[in-house]
Amino acid sequence: MSDPIDEIIRRAMANGEFDNLPNKGKKLNLDEYFEMPEDVRVGYTMLKNANFPPAEVELLREIAELEEKVKVAAEDRREKIRKEIEEKRLKYNLLLESGRRKR
Numbered sequence: 212m213s214d215p216i217d218e219i220i221r222r223a224m225a226n227g228e229f230d231n232l233p234n235k236g237k238k239l240n241l242d243e244y245f246e247m248p249e250d251v252r253v254g255y256t257m258l259k260n261a262n263f264p265p266a267e268v269e270l271l272r273e274i275a276e277l278e279e280k281v282k283v284a285a286e287d288r289r290e291k292i293r294k295e296i297e298e299k300r301l302k303y304n305l306l307l308e309s310g311r312r313k314r
Contacts, residue, residue: 244271247267271303274296274303277299
């Protein structure tokens with residue numbers, strides 16, 4: 212007898228429910244996620260599942276989008292996008308540091 216969860220997943224796959232997921236086929240970079248303390252990750256995951264991502268998670272999403280844009284951007288736009296990425300990374304790092312100091 213198969214696991215009920217496995218059966219639900221197989222049915223969903225057969226119905227194509229996983230075909231249009233964001234970032235399909237792209238490797239996930241979870242390094243920054245796992246650098247966060249476990250209790251913070253759990254809280255962020257709960258907020259994300261409730262469609263209320265914290266600022267840090269939103270910044271990571273924006274950074275990932277910009278990194279994809281810079282790959283296909285015209286040469287004259289790349290530097291501007293790279294600068295935006297660096298600004299968002301700085302903001303992200305400051306938010307993380309602020310969270311660490313509060314504990």
